[in-house]
Amino acid sequence: MRVEQFLQDSSRRFPEKLAVVAGDKRFTFKEIDDASGRLAAALGRHGVMRGDRVVIFMDNRWEAVVSIFAVLKAGAVFSPINPSTKADKLAYMLKNCRAAALITLEPLLPVARDAMAGALSVKLVVVTGAADKPDVRGGVRFEDALAGPGAGPLTDAAGFEPDLAMLIYTSGSTGVPKGVMMTHQNVVAAATSITTYLENTPDDIILNVLPISFDYGLYQVLMAMRVGATLVLEKSFAFPQAILNKIAAEKVTGLPLVPTMAAILLQMKDVKPGAYPHLRYITNTAAALPPAHITRLQELFPQTRLYSMYGVTECKRCTYLPPEQLAKRPGSVGVAIPGTEAYVVDDAGQRVSPGTVGELVIRGPHVMQGYWEDPDATGRALRRVAFLTEKLLHTGDLFRADEEGFLYFVARKDDIIKTRGEKVSPKEIENVLYALAGIREAAVIGVPDAILGMAIKAVVVSTNAAMQEQDVIRHCARHLEEFMIPKFVEFRDALPKTDSGKISRRLIDPQPLEAAK
C-alpha cells in the first residue's frame, strides 16, 4: 500500500463524510481527494517527476493536507518544513534535497524567494492566497493549479511502495539538519501500528494543533485519512480556551499533546472536570509528563484514556504505554508499538538486564532508510547486527527497563535539548550566535522550565560591552525558528573549557530559574 491510498480508500468508502475542518472551512473526503488529484496533475504538468522532492512550507491549513497527498499522487516525495523557518535554513534544505518544487502561502513568499536565490533546482512554486500570478521564479497560484483537470491513479511505473514518500528534517548534534528518509512502506507501517493501539475508527474526530512539519502533527493528518476519521486542524495553542471550545463544538475524540500544551491546559483555572465526555483519548509524546500532570489530566478528563508515548523522527514512534498501566508506572513510556521491537543495549550492543541504563534500539518496518545523502550519520544511527536481516536503529537516548519490560527514558546521549516537544541542537543555535558581531564564545544549554520542559539559554562572551540580551534574541529570531530562540541570555567573561580547550556545555552551571507561575 502507498500512503496516498489512505485518502483514496477513505474517499471511496466515505465520499461525503467530513474529512477536514480548518478554521471555518469544511471538506469531505471526496473534496480533499479531488483537490489533491488536481494539484498532483498540475505538479506533473509543471515538470515534477517521480522521486522529485517537493517542499511544503505551510502552517496548519487545509491546503497543506491537499498538498501532502498531491505530492504523493504525483509520485514525488514531500518534505514539510516549519513555517517559522528563516530563509538561510530553508535555502539549506532546498539545496540539500535539491527540491524541484515548493508549495507555500503568500505571506511566506518573501522568505521563500530569498531561500530560492541559492536553490536553483526549484523550478515551480505553488502559492496559496496570492491575488495575482506570484512574483517568484516558477510561480503558480494554488487556486489556479486546482482549477485544472485531475490526475488518474498512479501506475506502478509511476511509483510503488518502496519509493521514498517523505523527507523529514530533524536537528542533528552537528547543528545541520538531516533529512530522515521514509518510504511508503515505512509510513504505512507506522500509521497502521499507531492507529491499532489507539483503536482509531472512522468515528474519531482528531484535533491537531501540532505543526504538520513535526512528525507528530503530520501523522495526525496521515492517520485520520487512513482510518477515515475527521481531522480538525488548528494553527496555534496560544488560546487554549479556544481549543477547548473547539473540542466541545466538534465533539473531538482524540487530542494529541506535548508536555508544554498539557502544562498550559493545567494552568487554566476554570476547566470543569468531565466537561468533555466525547474526548476518548489524549496522547502525549516528546517527553514524559510529570506524574502530577498525569493525575491532574485524569481528574479533568475522567472519561479519557491517556497514552504516554515516546518516539524519534527516525522511526516515527518507538513506544507507548497502554493506558491501563498508567496508574502502576506513571514514569514509563511503555513498550514497543505493535509489530516492532524496542530494547536497551550496552555500548557493545548487548541487551542489558532490567534496571541497567543503556541506549534504546529499535527494530521494525517503521525504521527509516537513513539520512538523505549523509552516509556517516546514517552509519551511526543504523547499524548492522550479525543476527538481523535489517539494520538496528540506535536512538541516541538512554533508557532502562523494569522487570516486566516497560521502558523508562533516562537522558539523551548527546546535548540535544527538548523544548516545547521539539528537538533542538545547541550547535545550530551556537552557529547563529557566532554570526553576531561581537560574540567571541557561545554555548547553548537547556534549563528546566515548568511549561517548556527545557528552556533554551545562551551563555555568551561578547567583546561588545553595549550588547544587550535583546540584541542577542533579536539576532536569533532573524535566523532561527520560533522554538529555537533562546529564552535567556547570560553574558560572561569566559566560558569553561575542557582540557583540550573546547567549550564545555556541561561545565556551564545552569542558573536557578525563577519558579514557574
Place this chain on the structure above:
Amino acid sequence: MQTDIEHKIRQFITDNFLFREDRAALSDTESLLDAGVIDSTGVLELVAFLETEFGLAVDDADIVPENLDSISKIAGYIKGKTA
C-alpha cells in the same frame, strides 16, 4: 485614559515580543497570532501582565482571540472589564 490603556499594552508587547521582529510597527487591529508576535507562552505572559497592570481577574473563558488577539481587542476587553 483610552490612549493610556492602549499605550501600556503596546509598550508591553513591544518590550516583550515585538523586539524579536524585524518590523517597525504593528497596527492596532493586526492579529498578534497571524503576525507571529505571540505564541502560547506569550499569551500566558500577556494575561499575567493584564492582571497585574490593570488589577483584573482574567477568566479562562476570556482568554480567546476575540478578546486578546490585537491591541485594540485587548484594550476593548480591558475597558469592558473595568467599566
